[in-house]
Amino acid sequence: MKVLIMTNGEYGNLEWYQEHKEGFDQVICVDGGTGWARKLSILPNWVVGDMDSVNSDDLKFMEQQGVQFCRYPSQKDLTDTQLSLQLAEKLGADEITIWGGTGSRLDHTLHNIYSAANLVKKGKTVRFDSPVLSIYLxxxxxxxxxxxxxxxxxxxxxxxxxxxxxxxxxxxxxxxxxxxxxxxxxxxxxxxxxxxxxxxxxxxxxxxxxxxx
Missing domain, CATH: 2.60.120.320 (Thiamin pyrophosphokinase, thiamin-binding domain)
Known part of the structure; x- marks a missing residue:
């Protein structure tokens, strides 16, 4: 199963994502990643997180469309991205692609890479993708x-x-x-x-x- 995880990081040229948005069995939005999904006309299967960075209009739209939500408190041990990776694993993902998982917050980027590497240890295929950079684990x-x-x-x-x-x-x-x-x-x-x-x-x-x- 191929799963796309859309985080709320940096995206860049949206045309590139339009050209690569097909072929996923499940799409998981990480909190504010819902905004990027709407810009790209992608309807996710899941929204995961504490909802602290979701625009109220995007939140309402996703609820009206019947998207499934996994809501968590803001004070928690795991990040929203880690929770999304756990969900992808639970869904039976073999291949995971992450959009928006890198950017100017170096701590977030490193954290995302190391968190994804934990699934690679279990035999999953994970890569971070963007118009200018692909990171393969x-x-x-x-x-x-x-x-x-x-x-x-x-x-x-x-x-x-x-x-x-x-x-x-x-x-x-x-x-x-x-x-x-x-x-x-x-x-x-x-x-x-x-x-x-x-x-x-x-x-x-x-x-x-x-x-x-």
């Missing part, structure tokens, strides 16, 4: 068809990664180890297609930039 292998000349960074998540192999890049790796406290996979460049990224142990965050900021 990789537990075993990723075959990427990126454009030659584009920038890709590879970071180890958690305790580090071993058996890391990169093919199709200016700086290849062969069965390497990456210490999460001393990374060296930043700003690699695609030189051939397709690209292969694999890891024997650990989780990698692969940042593919369509356009550098």
């Amino acid at each position: 990789v537990k075993d292998a990723l075959k990427l068809s990126g454009e030659i000349g584009k920038t890709v960074s590879v970071l180890a998540i958690g305790d580090g990664a071993s058996g890391v192999t990169l093919e199709g890049f200016q700086y290849p790796l062969d069965n390497a180890e990456i210490d999460s406290m001393w990374q060296y996979g930043i700003s690699n460049v695609i030189v051939s297609s397709p690209q292969l990224i694999s890891v024997a142990s650990g989780i990698l965050a692969v940042f593919y930039y369509r356009k550098l900021p």
